[in-house]
Amino acid sequence: MTLTLTVSDEVRALAPGFTHVVIEAYDLVNGPSTEASSALLDDAARRLAARLEGRAPHEDPHMVAWREMYTAFGSKPSRTRNSAEALAKRALADGGLPRINLLVDLYNAISVAHLIPVGGEDIDRIQGGMRLVRATGEEDFVTVAGGEEVVEHPDAGEVVWRDEAGVTCRRWNWRQGPRTRLTEETVTGVFLLETLAPMPVPEAEAAGTELAELLEKFSPGARIEVHAPATAGASA
Structure with a gap:
């Protein structure tokens, strides 16, 4: 694996049933939906x-x-839904799912079909490795509000993905920051499919395989690496 992803001991203790499938993709082709x-x-x-x-x-x-x-690390799940639940709610509503760009559409489709939180990050915009940690509350999370860039800070104890520059996704898989998101210019991406018990590991693997096949279909010639599910007790 070119990109290092690490699950902290604190998160392992909080979520012993957590697993994640990681897909690295290079030479991708992105564009409008x-x-x-x-x-x-x-x-x-x-x-x-x-x-x-x-x-x-x-x-x-x-x-x-x-x-x-979410309740265990201090968030209110009815107010800040995990990404899969939020997408599923939109999928069943009259307006349906948003169309963002080609790559985001692909992983959103897998997330909704399998009810698995799936995230995509631009590897070229990640600084250092990615770590899943419990926040101190001092970390920076750069987002956009009202068209202006603002800096937020996660709650102490909140589970976040972060790199060397700051938080890339708050409340585990609730809100991604714009710095590392997949844009129409993205050519390298890492996709994380995150599951908890009682979802069987083979179902997560099947979802990962389906996403990898879609990436290969829509980006012919791309190099796709699928990494087997990693438990919360191991680094990926």
Whole structure:
């Protein structure tokens, strides 16, 4: 693995059932959303509806586990939903899923279809390795509010992804910062599929394989590396 990802001991202790599949991708082709990526999002919404069988997204056992985890590190899960639940809620609403750009559409489709939080970061914009840690509250999280760049700080004890420059995603997988997000100019990306028990590891692996195949399809010639699920007790 070219990029180093580490899960801290504090997070391992908090979430012994946490696993993540990591996909590194190089020589990607990104751009505006296409009819094909839009169709994938529509299909993901149909797959989600079939999976839920009339339940609300937050009633799914995997989403229940994430809500319990958010509560465990001090966040209110009904107000700050994990990324998969938030997307699922939008997928089932009248407006449907947003179209962002080609690469984001691909991983959002996988997230919704499998009800797994999936994140994508531009490797070229990451400074040093990525670490999943419990915040001290002093870290910088640069975001945009009202069209202006602002600096926030996570709550003490909050689980965040960070690199050497600061926090890249708050509340584990709630809100990504703009600094490392995938843009239409992105050519290298790392994708993280994050799961908690009771989701079976083979399901996370299947979702990772599906995303890797989509990346290969939409970026012919790209180099894709899929790393097997890593438990919270090991570095990836």
